Amino acid sequence: MSAHRLSGDSLHVFRGERHVLRGVSFVAEGGDYLEVTGSNGAGKTSLLRTIVGLVHAESGRVRWNGLDIHADAGAFHAQLAYLGHESPLKADLTPRENLHFAIGIRRRVGGDEIARALAETGANGFADRPVRTLSAGQRRRVALAGVVLAAVPLWVLDEPATHLDAEGHALVGRLVDRQRAEGGIVIAAVHAPLPVAGAGTRRIGLTLQ
């Protein structure tokens, strides 16, 4: 298996009339962790949404393994897990059901695999309660279990540790490090740095435009 590579060259993005990203460039290879920082409204979420292809850049390209991500969006998305700042869960379903439906669309997944991922993110204590009864931090743990279950090389996480307690922060750091050890790439927008291994960590600092 060849190492993966994600790059962006001088991305310019407009949101309405605002020029949010002005020439953002980056490169990440297998094992790298790319930390996106910046004040509120600096364009962290816009950058992540541009990287996953939800937002189109005005100029500049994002390339996955050398290929423009919009050239074969389906193949790119099949290798990508995106976690927005809201946890994408159905309030009327239990965490187990949520993951069964959400991950099942991407790949065949068994009940034991789901149980293992929920246990890993500390969510097995409430795996069969409706999501509407869970706290924001508990929902975040379920959403993180979904990212783990996707079993893809590229993770794009928007504030992955939001709502989580101190132990949760450490958990996110461990998950990120394991993903990198397996040759994956992690890109995360954060306010507080994640507790990850120092080697292979790069930073993109965005400033408010």
Add this chain to the structure above:
Amino acid sequence: MSSAVSCARLVIGRDLRLAFRNRTQLLHPLLFFAIVTTLFPLALTPEPSQLRDVAPAVLWVGALLASLLAIEFLFREDAQDGTLEQYALSGRSLTWLLFAKTVSHWLLSGLPLALMSPIVAYGLAVSPAAMPGIAASVALGTIALSLLGAISAALTLGIRRGGALLSLLTLPLAVPLLIFGAQATARAIEGASLVAPMYFLAACAVLGLTLAPLAAAAAVRISLE
């Protein structure tokens, strides 16, 4: 191919399970349909021959407005909780996933309306012989309506309180369905052949099947940007 089918089954399965966990949303359009159609005999006249004359119009206007009520919820929740975003990034065809969603929407709104229409027609003094034709025409008409509604629902996703705009967008396009659907029902009541209006409704449904999911997927992508 088989993975596409199992994908659709998961999307439909999720929607059905959610609908049965939260039944009020499911019952709302049906209640609306029942109330509107039972108010007519009270306001108009209890005379069976006159009721029979207005039955096609009452039935179809009621069914059309009830489906419009339901269409508003087709994509709204999925857009709010980020499910649509995950669909768009799942590596699967968004067109296909939205098609599956529209199928589950029809199973939860159009099909119950079609099953209910004979009961409502009975209340309007329609003879039992006409019931299969009425149910079939409502079933076919609501398929076309759900698909048409999928486009409008996707187009109005980005708009806060898009309900009014949704009706304005959908109603003009639904007028042919209303005309031919009511005609099919009228012919069923007279005991005449339904073939011509049913072919028209079927043509609309087929056109919707081929084009609506593509248009809805394009509109959803724009709303996510």
